[in-house]
Amino acid sequence: YTERVHGEIRLKLLGQEQACPFLGGDEKKGGCNIHAVKPTQCATYPFWPGVVDSERGWKKEAESCPGIGQGPGHTREWIQIRIAAAAPTATGR
Secondary structure (H helix, E strand, O other): OEEEEOOEEEEOOEOOOOEOOOEEEOOOOEEEOOHHHOOHHHHOOOOOOOOOOOHHHHHHHHOOOOOOOOOOOOOHHHHHHHHHHHHHHHHOO
């Protein structure tokens, strides 16, 4: 279920839809079937480079992520702490 991209191990998305193999539910209400051990790639979404680097990137991602703009705002420091906290999940440490 993984592949190496630019030296990092990432979750391989499947099929033409590029869907997560661990995402359950339906189009209206999906859910992670491996939430307790989800990889960093998932645990840090949508706070990814390319998404958070610019307002344009954030707005574009909001077109496909219904959660963007729905919760509280976060500081850069908060985001960095969450990303660091999620990292051991992906590496198995």
